[in-house]
Structures are given as C-alpha cells and as structure tokens.
Amino acid sequence: MTTLADPVPGGRPGEVERAHRLVEELGARGVHGVVLAYVDTAGINRVKSVPLGRLPAVTRWGVGMSPVFDTFLADDSIVATEHLGTPDGDLRLYPDLDPLVSLAGQPGWAWAPVDRLTQDGTAHPGCSRTFLRHAVGQAAEQGYALRAAIEIEWAIGRSDDPEAADGGFVPACTGPAYGGNRLVELTDYAADLLAALAAQGVDVDQLHPEYAAGQFELSVAATDPVAAADRSVLVRQTIRAVGQRHGLRVSFAPSVVAGGVGNGGHVHVSVWRGDRNLHAGGDQRYGMTPEAEGFAAGVLAALPALSALATPSPSSYLRLQPSHWAGVYACWGHETREAALRLVTGMVGHRDRAANLEVKFADLAANPYLLLGGLVACGLAGLQRGLRLPPEVTGDPARLAESELADLGIRRLPTGIEESLREFCRYPVLLEALGPPLVEAITGVRRGEAARVAGLEPAAVAEAYRWVY
Numbered sequence: 001m002t003t004l005a006d007p008v009p010g011g012r013p014g015e016v017e018r019a020h021r022l023v024e025e026l027g028a029r030g031v032h033g034v035v036l037a038y039v040d041t042a043g044i045n046r047v048k049s050v051p052l053g054r055l056p057a058v059t060r061w062g063v064g065m066s067p068v069f070d071t072f073l074a075d076d077s078i079v080a081t082e083h084l085g086t087p088d089g090d091l092r093l094y095p096d097l098d099p100l101v102s103l104a105g106q107p108g109w110a111w112a113p114v115d116r117l118t119q120d121g122t123a124h125p126g127c128s129r130t131f132l133r134h135a136v137g138q139a140a141e142q143g144y145a146l147r148a149a150i151e152i153e154w155a156i157g158r159s160d161d162p163e164a165a166d167g168g169f170v171p172a173c174t175g176p177a178y179g180g181n182r183l184v185e186l187t188d189y190a191a192d193l194l195a196a197l198a199a200q201g202v203d204v205d206q207l208h209p210e211y212a213a214g215q216f217e218l219s220v221a222a223t224d225p226v227a228a229a230d231r232s233v234l235v236r237q238t239i240r241a242v243g244q245r246h247g248l249r250v251s252f253a254p255s256v257v258a259g260g261v262g263n264g265g266h267v268h269v270s271v272w273r274g275d276r277n278l279h280a281g282g283d284q285r286y287g288m289t290p291e292a293e294g295f296a297a298g299v300l301a302a303l304p305a306l307s308a309l310a311t312p313s314p315s316s317y318l319r320l321q322p323s324h325w326a327g328v329y330a331c332w333g334h335e336t337r338e339a340a341l342r343l344v345t346g347m348v349g350h351r352d353r354a355a356n357l358e359v360k361f362a363d364l365a366a367n368p369y370l371l372l373g374g375l376v377a378c379g380l381a382g383l384q385r386g387l388r389l390p391p392e393v394t395g396d397p398a399r400l401a402e403s404e405l406a407d408l409g410i411r412r413l414p415t416g417i418e419e420s421l422r423e424f425c426r427y428p429v430l431l432e433a434l435g436p437p438l439v440e441a442i443t444g445v446r447r448g449e450a451a452r453v454a455g456l457e458p459a460a461v462a463e464a465y466r467w468v469y
C-alpha cells in the first residue's frame with residue numbers, strides 16, 4: 001500500500017536510513033543512477049536523475065526542478081497562464097522509496113516516482129501525484145479503499161518511412177490482429193518484456209497482439225490507485241526500454257495512424273470497504289451495492305468533464321471515433337465495449353475479487369495521477385449523493401439515430417479539446433477537487449495543444465504526436 005503522507009523536509013521517519021540501505025543493496029546489483037520521474041500536465045513523463053550515492057541526500061532535501069514544467073506542452077513549448085509558466089521559482093522532487101525499483105530494461109538504473117514540494121516544505125499544489133494521494137486519503141477517511149489498474153496498448157514500429165502507406169508508420173510485425181504470427185515475429189522482444197516486468201515485481205495479467213497494425217496490449221493486476229499510476233509510468237518506460245534494445249520504436253499515442261483504431265489506456269477502478277468489493281454481492285443490478293452504483297453514477301455523470309483529464313491530446317480526438325472500441329458515448333453497459341463506462345462483473349465464483357468499472361474512453365496521453373484522482377473524486381461524490389445509474393445500454397450506440405440517443409439520454413463525449421474544456425470548466429466537483437493551480441495548468445496546456453494543431457490535417461496531427469507519449 002502506497003503511503004498517503006506527504007514527504008517532509010529532512011525525510012520521513014526512517015526513510016534516510018532506508019535510502020542508505022538501498023544504496024548498499026542496489027550498488028551491489030550494479031545500479032549507478034536513480035531516475036526520478038513524474039508526469040506533467042500534458043501527459044509527458046519528465047525526469048531528473050542522480051547518481052545512486054546521492055539517494056540519501058535526495059530523500060532528505062529533494063532535487064530541484066522548475067515549476068515551469070506544469071505548463072509544458074507535449075512538444076516542449078511552454079504556455080504562460082496568469083500565474084504559471086514563468087521562469088521564476090523552484091520545487092523539490094522527493095522520491096517515494098516504496099515503489100523504487102531497479103530497471104531490468106535499463107541495466108545500471110533504478111527508478112522512483114516523485115512528489116513535488118515547495119522550498120518551504122509544503123506540497124506543491126500543482127503536483128499531480130500529491131493530488132491523487134490526497135484524493136485517495138479523503139476516500140480512506142470516509143472508510144473507502146480503491147483499487148485500480150491501467151491497461152496499456154502500444155504500437156510497435158520501426159523508423160518512420162515517409163513513403164509508407166500509413167502516414168509513414170512502419171509496423172514492426174505484419175501478423176493479423178490477435179494473431180499468433182505477431183507473437184512469433186516479436187518473440188524475443190515479448191519474452192524479454194515479460195522477464196523485465198517480472199524482475200521489477202510487476203504482476204502482469206496478460207500480454208497480447210491487439211487490433212491495429214503492430215499493436216500490442218498488456219494488462220496488470222489492480223493495486224491502490226497511486227501504485228497503479230506509478231506502475232503505468234514504469235511499465236511504459238520498460239516497454240520502451242526493452243523495445244530499444246531490440247531496435248524497435250514504441251508509440252503509446254492515442255492515434256498512431258489517423259483514421260485507424262488507436263491506443264487506449266482503459267482504466268479499471270473499484271471501491272472497497274476494507275476487504276469487501278462493493279461492486280459484487282450487493283442487491284442492485286449486476287450485484288452492485290448502492291455505494292458502488294453511486295460511485296459508478298458519479299463517474300458516468302462526470303465523463304464529459306473528465307475528458308479534459310482522460311483524453312487530453314489533439315491525438316486523443318483522432319482516436320475517439322464511434323465503432324472503434326474506444327467507448328465514445330457517455331453511457332454504461334454490462335461488458336459493452338462501445339460504452340465509455342463498462343461494468344465488468346467477472347467470472348462467477350470470482351466476482352467478489354474481480355468486479356469493477358472500466359473507463360474505456362481514456363488514453364495514455366492522460367496524466368494517470370490526474371485521471372485517477374479525478375475519477376476517485378467524481379465517483380465518491382456520486383456515492384455520497386446516492387446517485388443512481390440510468391438504464392444500461394447494450395450494443396453499439398452508433399447504430400442509433402440522434403433522436404433515439406437523445407431519448408435514452410446518451411450523448412457523445414466531446415469531439416475536440418475546446419468542447420472538452422467547456423465541459424471541464426462547468427463541472428464543480430472536478431474543479432474543486434483539483435484546486436485552482438491544477439485547473440489553471442490543465443486549461444492552459446489544453447488550449448496550448450489545441451492552438452498548436454489548429455489547421456492541421458488529421459494525418460499531420462497523428463504524426464506530430466506519434467512518438468512523444
């Protein structure tokens with residue numbers, strides 16, 4: 001279980017001693033450096049790194065980094081908002097030693113996610129990992145625990161070829177969707193990937209070739225939400241690192257090739273009371289307890305606004321097409337893959353462990369800390385208000401006429417960043433949970449991304465973001 005307490009200047013009790021022990025242990029295993037990682041507002045993983053011997057000092061006093069990264073765009077340009085995006089100030093990155101791990105895909109390196117503190121020792125209000133820790137902490141105060149997992153889809157390519165058919169993307173394998181051929185073509189890569197993740201203590205549930213050209217998917221076991229977000233970053237770094245050792249490029253971009261099926265980052269989340277999964281064994285539809293139904297209804301109501309966190313990139317809106325398994329309609333269904341919210345009940349006999357909600361429309365341009373924090377805040381708000389789910393949807397909503405959709409109260413999720421921001425800016429639950437600095441960063445960065453691609457054709461948008469996430 002990830003600690004929910006903020007880091008403190010001088011180090012949390014016992015942590016500096018632990019850092020000294022880690023220096024010994026990791027040094028004996030050939031580790032030389034530690035990557036200190038966080039995710040910015042645009043969804044980009046930014047890092048600093050220190051030599052291993054500096055770990056105790058960094059555990060005490062952190063390592064410096066400018067707050068300007070809160071308003072970086074995915075192409076590294078910077079947007080200025082009213083209070084953010086200036087060259088002033090400094091923050092301290094504090095590694096969390098619980099998830100610190102040596103990187104099997106990058107021998108010589110260890111990795112740890114960080115929380116960001118101000119130089120006065122208070123939590124930086126723009127720190128997304130802190131936001132998620134606090135959201136989970138608030139749930140815990142009300143007696144609820146949460147479990148989450150983020151699925152990872154990615155396309156595996158070789159160097160782009162401008163002459164290639166798919167906008168220059170050259171898939172590294174040619175076998176069919178879910179095809180055994182693909183696994184044969186990339187057998188060493190896939191085996192090395194599983195080995196690296198096992199060595200890093202990541203519980204992989206499944207690895208399979210996916211639908212789109214060169215696409216694969218990997219799913220991991222559920223954990224507490226902070227660990228799930230950390231793991232999403234770590235697993236992607238490992239997928240990339242192992243790929244590089246095999247001469248492969250990997251793309252987690254929502255849309256790798258405009259018009260095709262994209263990469264999703266489906267989020268699974270469930271609410272528990274102690275050891276009891278509230279999504280199973282209850283007296284509501286599909287075994288939900290009233291609390292789980294309230295949580296699900298809170299998420300459902302918030303989906304259009306949550307798009308500012310779940311689908312933040314111009315590339316996201318190329319992926320969000322009806323009938324592409326991306327779940328572009330704000331509705332829910334039992335095991336319905338075209339609904340943005342899919343109720344997963346799991347196998348009979350196992351439902352008390354397995355039942356959960358899947359938020360399908362999310363992608364991997366999302367900052368996983370912001371997204372999970374937003375989901376927890378909106379779900380809990382629904383639970384507290386005792387919200388009820390509307391009727392469920394079966395089949396693909398895309399087959400229904402506009403008037404039928406309207407009668408059923410089903411709307412399509414935002415189709416662009418501007419619409420997404422309008423929904424976000426009028427959803428108080430989310431705005432209050434995030435607080436003004438994060439809201440300012442999110443709106444500033446999203447507007448910046450939209451301005452960056454204004455007038456570009458879809459193929460050019462896909463290409464601009466293909467290799468950045």
Ligand code: GLU
Pocket residue numbers: 153210211261262263264265319324325326337360
């Ligand atoms: N690749 C699809 C997406 O964009 C998801 C496929 C699936 O259902 O796993 O979300």
Ligand code: MG
Pocket residue numbers: 153210217
């Ligand atoms: Mg999939």
